[in-house]
Amino acid sequence: xxxxxxxxxxxxxxxxxxxxxxxxxxxxxxxxxxxxxxxxxxxxxxxxxxxxxxxxxxxxxxxxxxxxxxxxxxxxxxxxxxxxxxxxxxxxxxxxxxxxxxxxxxxxxxxxxxxxxxxxxxxxxxxxxxxxxxxxxxxxxxxxxxxxxxxxxxxxxxxxxxxxxxxxxxxxxxxxxxxxxxxxxxxxxxxxxxxxxxxxxxxxxxxxxxxxxxxxxxxxxxxxxxxxxxxxxxxxxxxxxxxxxxxxxxxxxxxxxxxxxxxxxxxxxxxxxxxxxxxxxxxxxxxxxxxxxxxxxxxxxxxxxxxxxxxxxxxxxxxxxxxxxxxxxxxxxxxxxxxxxxxxxxxxxxxxxxxxxxxxxxxxxxxxx
Amino acid sequence: xxxxxxxxxxxxxxxxxxxxxxxxxxxxxxxxxxxxxxxxxxxxxxxxxxxxxxxxxxxxxxxxxxxxxxxxxxxxxxxxxxxxxxxxxxxxxxxxxxxxxxxxxxxxxxxxxxxxxxxxxxxxxxxxxxxxxxxxxxxxxxxxxxxxxxxxxxxxxxxxxxxxxxxxxxxxxxxxxxxxxxxxxxxxxxxxxxxxxxxxxxxxxxxxxxxxxxxxxxxxxxxxxxxxxxxxxxxxxxxxxxxxxxxxxxxxxxxxxxxxxxxxxxxxxxxxxxxxxxxxxxxxxxxxxxxxxxxxxxxxxxxxxxxxxxxxxxxxxxxxxxxxxxxxxxxxxxxxxxxxxxxxxxxxxxxxxxxxxxxxxxxxxxxxx
Numbered sequence: 001x002x003x004x005x006x007x008x009x010x011x012x013x014x015x016x017x018x019x020x021x022x023x024x025x026x027x028x029x030x031x032x033x034x035x036x037x038x039x040x041x042x043x044x045x046x047x048x049x050x051x052x053x054x055x056x057x058x059x060x061x062x063x064x065x066x067x068x069x070x071x072x073x074x075x076x077x078x079x080x081x082x083x084x085x086x087x088x089x090x091x092x093x094x095x096x097x098x099x100x101x102x103x104x105x106x107x108x109x110x111x112x113x114x115x116x117x118x119x120x121x122x123x124x125x126x127x128x129x130x131x132x133x134x135x136x137x138x139x140x141x142x143x144x145x146x147x148x149x150x151x152x153x154x155x156x157x158x159x160x161x162x163x164x165x166x167x168x169x170x171x172x173x174x175x176x177x178x179x180x181x182x183x184x185x186x187x188x189x190x191x192x193x194x195x196x197x198x199x200x201x202x203x204x205x206x207x208x209x210x211x212x213x214x215x216x217x218x219x220x221x222x223x224x225x226x227x228x229x230x231x232x233x234x235x236x237x238x239x240x241x242x243x244x245x246x247x248x249x250x251x252x253x254x255x256x257x258x259x260x261x262x263x264x265x266x267x268x269x270x271x272x273x274x275x276x277x278x279x280x281x282x283x284x285x286x287x288x289x290x291x292x293x294x295x296x297x298x299x300x301x302x303x304x305x306x307x308x309x310x311x312x313x314x315x316x317x318x319x320x321x322x323x324x325x326x327x328x329x330x331x332x333x334x335x336x337x338x339x340x341x342x343x344x345x346x347x348x349x350x351x352x353x354x355x356x357x358x359x360x361x362x363x364x365x366x367x368x369x
Numbered sequence: 370x371x372x373x374x375x376x377x378x379x380x381x382x383x384x385x386x387x388x389x390x391x392x393x394x395x396x397x398x399x400x401x402x403x404x405x406x407x408x409x410x411x412x413x414x415x416x417x418x419x420x421x422x423x424x425x426x427x428x429x430x431x432x433x434x435x436x437x438x439x440x441x442x443x444x445x446x447x448x449x450x451x452x453x454x455x456x457x458x459x460x461x462x463x464x465x466x467x468x469x470x471x472x473x474x475x476x477x478x479x480x481x482x483x484x485x486x487x488x489x490x491x492x493x494x495x496x497x498x499x500x501x502x503x504x505x506x507x508x509x510x511x512x513x514x515x516x517x518x519x520x521x522x523x524x525x526x527x528x529x530x531x532x533x534x535x536x537x538x539x540x541x542x543x544x545x546x547x548x549x550x551x552x553x554x555x556x557x558x559x560x561x562x563x564x565x566x567x568x569x570x571x572x573x574x575x576x577x578x579x580x581x582x583x584x585x586x587x588x589x590x591x592x593x594x595x596x597x598x599x600x601x602x603x604x605x606x607x608x609x610x611x612x613x614x615x616x617x618x619x620x621x622x623x624x625x626x627x628x629x630x631x632x633x634x635x636x637x638x639x640x641x642x643x644x645x646x647x648x649x650x651x652x653x654x655x656x657x658x659x660x661x662x663x664x665x666x667x668x669x670x671x672x673x674x675x676x677x678x679x680x681x682x683x684x685x686x687x688x689x690x691x692x693x694x695x696x697x698x699x700x701x702x703x704x705x706x707x708x709x710x711x712x713x714x715x716x717x718x719x720x721x722x723x724x725x726x727x728x729x730x731x732x733x734x735x736x737x738x
Contacts, residue, residue: 076669080643083636103659104637104673106644267452268473274449275475290472300445304473 001037001069002091006062007084007101013044013055014078016209016232022075023048027117032072034116037065045116051202052119053209056231062087072111073097080106119235122221126194128167130182132212132229138169138180139207141331141359145178146171146200157197159243160220170246171200176324177246177347178331180359194220197243202227202236209234249347250362254340256285256316259309259353262337266329268293268304273322275302280366281322285341286315295322309336318344320365325350328361370406370438371460375431376453376470382413382424383447385578385601391444392417396486401441403485408437414485420571421488422578425600431456441480442466449475488604491590495563497536499551501581501598507538507549508576510700510728514547515540515569526566528612529589539615540569541731545693546615546716547700549728563589566612571596571605578603618716619731623709625654625685628678628722631706635698637662637673642691644671649735650691654710655684664691678705687713689734694719697730 014021022031025048034045042057042065059065071092081088081099089100098107130138139158147155158171167182202225210216210229217228227234272281276295284292290305318341329337334352341348350361383390391400394417403414411426411434428434440461450457450468458469467476499507508527516524527540536551571594579585579598586597596603641650645664653661659674687710698706703721710717719730 074668076643080640083640083643103675104640104671106640106671107669108644109668271449271452271473271475274445274452275477299443299478300476302473302475306472 001035001071002066002089003037003042004064004066004087004089005057007081007086007088009057009062010078010081010088013057014082016055017044017046017053017078018205018209020046020048020051020053020205021078025049029072029111029115030117032074032111033078034070034113035073036070036113037068039065039068047117049117050237051199051205052235053205054233054235058231070113071097072113072116074108074110077108080108120224122224125220125222126162127220128218130216130218132210132214132216134182135210135216135218135227136207136212137333137359138182139203141180141361142169142171142178143200143203143207144327144331145173145176145361147173154197154239154241154243156201157199157239157243158203159197159246160194160218161243162194168247170243172244172246172249175321175364176328177249177362178328178359179246179250179362182358195243196220196225197239197241198225199236199239202234206234206236250360251340251342251346251349254313254342254349256311256313256341257338258285258291258311259336259338260291260306261309262329262332262335265306265337266326268306269322269325269329272302272304273326275300276322279321279323280319281325282317282319284317285311313341316341316344318348318365319367320348320363324363328363331359331361333357370404370440371435371458372406372411373433373435373456373458374426376450376455376457378426378431379447379450379457382426383451385424386413386415386422386447387574387578389415389417389420389422389574390447394418398441398480398484399486401443401480402447403439403482404442405439405482406434406437408434416486418486419606420568420574421604422574423602423604427600439482440466441482441485443477443479446477449477489593491593494589494591495531496589497587499585499587501579501583501585503551504579504585504587504596505576505581506702506728507551508572510549510730511538511540511547512569512572512576513696513700514542514545514730516542523566523608523610523612525569526608526612527569527572528566528615529563529587530612531563537616539612541613541615541618544690544733545697546618546731547697547728548615548619548731551727564612565589565594566608566610567594568605568608571603575603619729620709620711620715620718623682623711623718625680625682625710626707627654627660627680628705628707629660629675630678631698631701631704634675634706635695637675638691638694638698641671641673642695644669645691648690648692649688650694651686651688653686654680682710685710685713687717687734688736689717689732693732697732700728700730702726 030047036043040059044055046053057063084101091098095110096107097110098105142158158169161168170179206227214230219226223238225236272295273279277297281295290307293304295302328350332352334354336353338351338353347362347364399416405412409428413424415422426432453470460467464479465476466479467474511527527538530537539548575596583599588595592607594605641664642648646666650664659676662673664671697719701721703723705722707720707722716731716733
């Protein structure tokens with residue numbers, strides 16, 4: 001193979017690979033990148049065995065394809081090219097790839113492409129289309145709530161369930177939950193039987209890699225999902241097992257509701273967290289015009305008051321993890337948020353005050369000290 | 370005590386403490402910051418037992434001092450204030466310090482100031498003055514060459530030796546060496562007996578913390594050194610033991626000398642390092658107008674040519690650590706550098722082509738493969 005492109009194009013490809021490039025794996029060929037040079041395009045495939053990212057670069061004025069071919073380029077090839085500038089020439093001869101820029105040339109040993117695992121072809125169950133911002137919103141509302149420990153593998157994923165015209169994405173680590181509803185107006189092939197759990201890490205990687213000015217297609221297979229965005233495809237294995245039914249966890253009726261300026265509340269809680277034990281803060285909602293927020297640990301304590309916009313319902317005292325609370329606030333774009341409680345020991349809900357925003361964050365309180 | 374100041378002033382103080390704040394130590398009071406509020410100034414002292422940083426804030430329009438007092442503020446106080454904005458009020462009552470900003474207040478347990486170790490008063494042996502940029506240049510030319518391992522403790526320092534009107538700063542990890550001469554025109558109290566080894570980490574911390582638009586005074590004591598810069602003093606214990614005599618290590622006569630554009634050489638060596646074994650690169654200097662640079666390891670190899678400006682002397686083939694070489698280039702400000710060799714197995718010298726620059730970098734070659 002022989003092609004030339006700008007080093008910056010190759011760097012973007014290499015950057016998009018993220019932790020998939022050189023991932024720890026027992027299959028030697030997966031330490032490299034399958035590179036297929038065809039007459040009109042070059043395909044770069046990187047995989048850690050579970051997730052696979054395929055990126056395509058089209059022939060153009062900047063990308064010249066002189067000879068086709070297939071090989072596995074090692075990680076070092078990509079880390080080296082990251083330090084190069086301007087037009088580079090890439091050329092293989094036997095099991096050696098050489099990248100040349102002016103009078104500088106670097107050669108690396110390649111691997112045999114035949115051994116690279118193929119992605120099993122399957123018939124898609126459904127194909128959904130989202131605008132870039134909608135896809136980002138789905139990921140940012142849910143993925144961070146997934147469990148990071150493998151104790152219950154299914155909780156490390158984001159569950160997608162389609163019921164009639166409505167899709168629900170939800171994830172929970174059993175202390176908090178992120179949930180978003182999306183209407184199936186953008187569904188290309190309707191299939192209401194989808195109920196699958198996508199690794200949260202795959203969604204996060206895809207959202208970070210994708211060009212969100214373009215649409216994202218989510219193609220569902222029996223045990224796999226593919227996210228397609230422009231010239232990039234991200235394949236991920238699904239997580240097996242039944243995702244718990246979380247719909248009954250989300251309260252529908254509330255005894256206390258307040259609106260807040262998100263940034264003011266966030267800054268205050270962030271400060272009080274410094275004086276907290278295990279990040280726990282306490283909210284006291286009474287007849288005054290402020291919510292009294294407090295925290296304490298062995299060596300410190302903190303008190304603050306934050307004004308709320310509107311209050312409906314009863315007085316309340318409730319304690320919870322400020323860490324979860326701050327992460328939930330970060331997931332909401334709007335300046336004004338609404339927090340809805342239904343008792344000191346019941347989960348509470350944080351939402352945008354904008355009713356078009358169909359995402360919600362739910363947090364379980366801790367016993368008040 | 371009771372004072373008010375802008376949170377950003379406190380943050381700068383806290384930032385300057387660097388790793389001294391909350392350093393690992395067996396003396397509990399050293400985990401905090403000795404805070405002495407006097408009528409016209411506030412002194413913040415932080416120490417890890419070996420190094421001590423004293424910062425002074427003067428009473429001003431922005432810094433109001435209402436009540437004087439002395440206490441030890443805990444690390445958490447400073448990390449919390451880093452998240453605050455605007456004017457803050459700091460007030461102690463018993464062993465509790467409270468920082469207040471509007472309706473938010475945070476309290477922390479303080480420690481008793483009596484237990485804080487005092488810096489032993491000594492008569493200074495000499496006092497030297499440097500402009501900020503000169504001090505920075507001294508540190509940047511030497512400190513990075515010091516050993517990081519404690520095998521030979523004296524090599525973790527930068528040696529300062531005064532001979533007549535000339536001061537020499539030198540440090541070496543026995544594979545490379547950084548050296549700079551400074552003329553003693555700025556010496557306030559002349560004393561030609563100074564020969565002391567200052568921890569490289571103390572110099573680096575001081576140079577990073579200091580306001581280099583102001584002069585730096587170096588006050589030498591028997592077993593201590595103080596760097597004074599505006600309202601900041603950095604005290605460091607000296608390293609005991611005889612620093613090796615490095616003057617004979619630096620060759621005075623050379624068989625080959627070349628000049629280079631520093632950035633071009635750096636970028637090329639940086640690239641070839643990716644294909645090197647243990648970062649070793651080889652320079653081949655022959656009758657051509659380019660230096661041929663190469664590197665190889667089990668899986669990769671690299672070749673490049675870099676044009677030199679001038680060449681005096683013999684042809685030469687020499688191998689050395691590209692890592693040391695790149696760090697040496699970074700220590701030289703000038704665009705054009707001169708490299709002086711005296712044989713394939715002898716140390717070589719890298720200098721600015723500007724003869725007013727009295728610093729030099731020396732690197733030991735490795736056996737050619």
